[in-house]
Amino acid sequence: MRILIVEDEIKLAKALKKILEKEGFAADFVTDGEEAEKRILLFRKEYDLIILDLMLPKKSGFEICQNIRNEGVYIPVLVLTARGSIEDKIEVLDSGADDYMVKPFSFEELLARVRAILRRPDEALPEKLKLGNLTLSPSTRQVFYNSHEIHLTLKEYSLLEYMMRHPNQVLNREQILDHVWDFNFDSFSNVIDVHIKNLRKKIRYGKNNPSLETIRGVGYRLRE
Numbered sequence: 001m002r003i004l005i006v007e008d009e010i011k012l013a014k015a016l017k018k019i020l021e022k023e024g025f026a027a028d029f030v031t032d033g034e035e036a037e038k039r040i041l042l043f044r045k046e047y048d049l050i051i052l053d054l055m056l057p058k059k060s061g062f063e064i065c066q067n068i069r070n071e072g073v074y075i076p077v078l079v080l081t082a083r084g085s086i087e088d089k090i091e092v093l094d095s096g097a098d099d100y101m102v103k104p105f106s107f108e109e110l111l112a113r114v115r116a117i118l119r120r121p122d123e124a125l126p127e128k129l130k131l132g133n134l135t136l137s138p139s140t141r142q143v144f145y146n147s148h149e150i151h152l153t154l155k156e157y158s159l160l161e162y163m164m165r166h167p168n169q170v171l172n173r174e175q176i177l178d179h180v181w182d183f184n185f186d187s188f189s190n191v192i193d194v195h196i197k198n199l200r201k202k203i204r205y206g207k208n209n210p211s212l213e214t215i216r217g218v219g220y221r222l223r224e
């Protein structure tokens with residue numbers, strides 16, 4: 001496994017390289033944004049993970065992340081950020097990163113996250129359902145946006161699975177009730193609407209994610 005570290009604090013970059021190598025990874029580092037982007041685009045097949053600082057000379061981590069995703073590079077990205085607000089974290093994930101760590105962080109936690117990202121399911125496995133950047137794995141009942149896991153209740157999960165099996169189709173309430181709810185369900189209650197609303201909020205991420213639309217008077221559609 002080969003990891004690219006993009007970090008302009010040279011002491012930190014060297015320390016990261018050292019601990020990653022101690023764990024058996026191969027690691028290189030670059031210290032400016034332009035060089036990092038060039039290197040990633042040129043050696044996209046060689047790296048299994050990128051550790052990316054946000055504040056960099058010449059080009060920011062945000063720009064790099066967006067640019068490489070636009071160029072079709074799907075190497076997992078773990079962002080290092082000094083800012084830890086909810087808005088900052090959402091912005092990081094929206095830019096196409098898979099995970100983030102707020103500075104200062106412990107090396108133990110960083111290694112744990114690196115291992116977690118690298119063992120995430122391969123999106124090429126056939127039993128997965130995919131729509132936009134959303135992936136659903138029926139065998140483990142897990143849902144991912146890129147490789148960021150979205151936690152759903154059992155009902156929200158069932159609803160999403162049913163809709164991902166029928167993408168871009170308008171599904172009426174009766175169809176949804178039949179497939180997702182049990183017989184004891186009171187069809188006059190607004191429980192579907194409530195679950196749809198919650199699910200819509202949870203799957204609303206960045207670019208290229210499916211949107212859960214309400215078709216007034218008819219039903220719902222999960223559209224790519």
Ligand code: CA
Pocket residue numbers: 007008009053054055056
């Ligand atoms: Ca920096």
